[in-house]
Amino acid sequence: MSAILPPSDRLWWKTPISGQEWTWIGIAFVWGMVMFGMMLYWHIYGKQNLSNEVYRTTTEMFQAKTDAFVKENTIRTETEQQIPVAKANANNEAFLLARLWSWYPILELEAGKTYKIHLSAVDYNHGFSLQPTNINIQVIPGYEHVVKMTPTKAGTYAIVCNEYCGIGHHTMLGRIYVK
Numbered sequence: 001m002s003a004i005l006p007p008s009d010r011l012w013w014k015t016p017i018s019g020q021e022w023t024w025i026g027i028a029f030v031w032g033m034v035m036f037g038m039m040l041y042w043h044i045y046g047k048q049n050l051s052n053e054v055y056r057t058t059t060e061m062f063q064a065k066t067d068a069f070v071k072e073n074t075i076r077t078e079t080e081q082q083i084p085v086a087k088a089n090a091n092n093e094a095f096l097l098a099r100l101w102s103w104y105p106i107l108e109l110e111a112g113k114t115y116k117i118h119l120s121a122v123d124y125n126h127g128f129s130l131q132p133t134n135i136n137i138q139v140i141p142g143y144e145h146v147v148k149m150t151p152t153k154a155g156t157y158a159i160v161c162n163e164y165c166g167i168g169h170h171t172m173l174g175r176i177y178v179k
C-alpha cells in the first residue's frame with residue numbers, strides 16, 4: 001500500500017494501538033514533560049532568560065520619558081549624527097527607544113551594576129537583540145518593557161534590530177558601552 005492510495009482497511013483508525021506504539025507515545029509524553037520542566041528550571045537556574053516586566057504606555061509618553069532621560073543624562077555625543085551617549089540615571093534606570101531605523105540613545109553602563117532598561121518602540125514592531133549575548137526580545141509600540149540587566153564584562157555591545165521593519169531595517173543598529 002502506498003500513502004497516495006486510500007487505505008485498504010477503511011476503518012483503520014479503529015484498530016487498537018499496538019504495544020510498541022504505546023511505548024513511543026509514553027516516551028514522547030515523558031520527554032515533553034521533561035522539556036516543559038526545563039523551561040521553568042532554566043528560567044530560574046540558567047541565568048539566561050530575562051524576567052522582564054511589561055507595562056502599557058503610549059508612544060507619546062515613552063518618547064517624552066526618553067527625551068527627559070536623554071536631556072538629563074547625556075555625557076557626550078557620537079558619530080556625524082550627534083547621537084547622544086547617556087549614562088543611567090540615579091536610580092540605575094535607562095531608556096532605550098526604537099524607531100525607524102535607529103536605537104536612541106547610546107547607553108554607557110558600568111560592569112557589575114544592575115540596571116533597569118526601559119524599552120519601547122514609537123512606530124512599528126522592532127526586535128532588541130543584544131550582541132554578542134543571547135538576549136533577544138520584541139519591542140512593541142504601546143508596551144514598555146523593563147528589563148533588569150547586570151553587565152558583567154566591559155566592552156562594546158551592539159544592538160541589532162531582529163524584527164524586519166522596512167527598507168532600512170539592516171541599518172538599524174545601536175550600541176551599549178560597558179565600562
Ligand SMILES: [Cu+2]
Nearest residue numbers: 126161165172
Ligand atoms: Cu527595527
